[in-house]
Amino acid sequence: MPQHPENVLPALIIPAYNPDQRLVTVVNALQQHSSAFSKLVIVNDGSESSAIFGTITTHPNLIVLSHPNNLGKGAALKTGLRWVQENLPNCSGAVTADADGQHLPDDIIKVAKAFAKHPQALWLGCRDFKAKHIPFRSWLGNTFARYTFALGLRIKIPDTQTGLRGIPSAVFDELVQLPSNRYEFELDMLIVAKRRDLRFQSTTITTVYEPGNTSSHFKPLQDSIIIYKNFLKFSGVGIASAALDYGLFALVYGFTGEILLALALARLVSGVFNFTLNRQWVFKQGGSLLTDATKYTALAATLVLCNYGLTKGLTWVGISPFIGKPIAEIVVFLLSYGLQKKLVFR
Incomplete structure (x- = not known):
């Protein structure tokens, strides 16, 4: 298999708050494809227990960063981006993914490889919202956001809320300075990318939802108000x-x-x-x-x-x-x- 230069390979960033065994499963699976990324950065966003993070620190190309308190998904992503900026200055960018198993390892690697070929674009791993098993709140939230962004901001993408993204290093400086610290950070990221005239690229990923979506820390009413407050x-x-x-x-x-x-x-x-x-x-x-x-x-x-x-x-x-x-x-x-x-x- 041909090896990519390290400065072309993206880092992987996974924010985690009170994760379960699925995080370990994802990390172990990703290690089987370590040639596709430069570093795996796990951000413990103030979890109640740090025990599970201790089980994954033996991997040589993995680092765990920790917040003393829960600051929000956006804050955790910014912590990861700052670390990549400071420690991998020649890195082409970062691929972000969720810790709850909704992003399969194969899809994370799929986005990482696509990003490595075209690291100047913002890559999105997009779910199929026409599938019958999609939770109504997820379908409604994405549909509203998709049409809002298309009409108001002229951003036409199939999945505005996906957490599986390939982010060019060129926008790191602006992203880490954003005031948003929760789920609204990911939508603000799209606005930054549009303002910087980045190309939006997408690839279809497997749509994974558990019954009731109980592992999600997303609070539909509260977080939707925060996301769309502006x-x-x-x-x-x-x-x-x-x-x-x-x-x-x-x-x-x-x-x-x-x-x-x-x-x-x-x-x-x-x-x-x-x-x-x-x-x-x-x-x-x-x-x-x-x-x-x-x-x-x-x-x-x-x-x-x-x-x-x-x-x-x-x-x-x-x-x-x-x-x-x-x-x-x-x-x-x-x-x-x-x-x-x-x-x-x-």
Whole structure:
């Protein structure tokens, strides 16, 4: 079997919180394919017992890192990425996998080998959500995230929540500085990859779920709110801005009968409101106020023209501006989140 140079091989990172024997099984199986990776990094994320980690430390190309307390999956992944940065500076990247047996060793190696051939892309091991045995909460969560990312961020991938990923070292610096520490880290990773114009590559993996999915530490309501909090906040600001915008539009159009004037004045007032809340509350990042305001204004002007074109076009087919305006607003809203995240508050 041909040997890859060590700097081409990715490291493997597996975060683990209160793992069972399945972690040992996965580690032992991975050791049979040690030529496919440079190092296996296990991160003990504050497990109640460390006994099981002691049974796997005899492997020469394996290291166990430990958190004194449970910090979350994202924090554990960042700890692993930092270790790879500091100790394997020439490594091409890292492949991450879960410790609960949902990622089979053969699939982990499959992603590692694919990544080694094309280490500039973000690789995703994607499950088949059309399978009948998929838990409803997993199907619902992935479907919602998939359409949200496709419409709002123009990220089109079959599985947004997979933990089996090949991550290029080029984005390590940005990833380890992300504030997210739980499951939302993996979705933030997709946003970083999109912002850095990385290619998204995927390969199909075996879909494994135990009855009831009892080994998962994912809390559907609590963690879903954390994962989508920025999008939910953005949506709330958008709804408030749209209400203000529509009210002013109706008022000005009612007095003047001019669509463009009504759109421009309404968007000016609602735009200042929207910019202020998005900058200070939703994205909490960007450049100087002047730079952000300039980019936001340019984007807002472009979106006003799009809004105008859609609203005007709908009037040509007999739809009242009072109905056409909300339709156009929905389309513009879906574009706005991704464009603000990518171009303005980056």
